[in-house]
Amino acid sequence: MNLFKSTVGRKILMAVTGLMLVGFITVHLLGNLSVFAGADAINAYAKHLHDLGPLVWVFRLVMLLLFAVHITFGVQLYLENRAATPDNYAIQKTLVTTFSAKTMVFTGLIILAFLLYHLLHFTVQITNPEISAQNLPLVDGHLDVFTMVTLSFQKVFISLVYIVAMIALTLHIFHGLSSWVQTLGLSTGSSQDKVTYIGKIVAIAYGLAYIAIPLLLLARIVK
């Protein structure tokens, strides 16, 4: 089908899957922030997710598909673009593009590496078994996710991994959220569209909120 081969079709696929993934990190962030509301809040949130049962697997399957499309075409387009630009200028100058736009494939791959670690850490729970929820005493018959999270982020290495990954995520969605309007053909003015600015502000807000969790737990401001 043309959509999967065309230069514009794949660009649109990147934007659509990217936006859906931003939808996912929005919900994920709201869930995460419940850690600041205390142990009961995040443990209840975790229990609700668990209680969804087979729905969780449907959701995971959809996520896998979105990631597969976004990563496959992202890497493919990057390789094509490198091949189209075999030689560099002696003086390489850019005027308006951003660091974020230039590093999309790299921040994307950092996020992928982080995602794998994140799943091993909090979902499969094999990277730090001594503080994993499945090995911690149950609280009111439920897994103690709060203690797992706080003990994890009190470790400098784990917090650092999460903070670096969230900086990469912020950079990644900084370009993504400011350029999807253009890609989907909704932009009528120049790149100065209001949505561009809103997208950049949202990206920074998401980044700060995500980084706040490991940072505040590491600094023991939240216990």
Added chain:
Amino acid sequence: MDLTLHVWRQKGPQDKGKLETYPAKNVSPDMSFLEMLDEVNDGLIKSGKDPIAFDHDCREGICGMCSQVINGRPHGKQEKTTVCQLHMRQYNDGDEIFIEPWRAKAFPIQKDLIVDRSSLDVIMQAGGYTSCHTGGVDDANAMLIPKPTADYAMDAAECIGCGACIAACPNSSAMLFTSAKVAQLAALPQGKPEARKRVLAMTQAILDEGFGNCTNHYECEAACPKGISVKFIAKLNREYLKTMIPTSTDA
């Protein structure tokens, strides 16, 4: 003023090529950039050396032939200006100037600063036209076109096909060029019958010719000597999306 030029010299398409340094002495601030190069070439010819090969034609900023990246910027540092309209008063005595050809896989270097831009013609041949009957000329006012539509199409038609957008693009994408053509024709009644076919054929030609994909850096708009807006790329994307909607003639 006296300048030092670092110019890309390449004997032919197969040659590796390298930057070579030349002095440009007694340059008048009233010279255009190309006239300054003419003087340097004059000196090279007189001393029995091969002059610097560069493309040029109209020398009044409308033909799109002068393709030089000057100190990392296509067409040099002056906004919305082609190399031939860039004047030496923009430079100061003692300046070092790097002059390179457009660099993209789709623009093979022929000699020194001259690249082959036929790939843009191939994109045009894929759909950058309207089919019309020959014969008597239509009455100029027979087809009504609103002024804003005519202005919009004219803004897109300002593209001179010089290739600066590709030279500036980190991906060597020809999307701004292609979008200017697609938008110009799609906006006008004469272009509507072939609009669907056109956007598919022209965007396919981008990849077939070895250009890269657009990732919204907007370097093209910043480098364009005619100030073509990236809003035309959004328009191209809209035209592409429209092709996914079935029409009565599809079924």
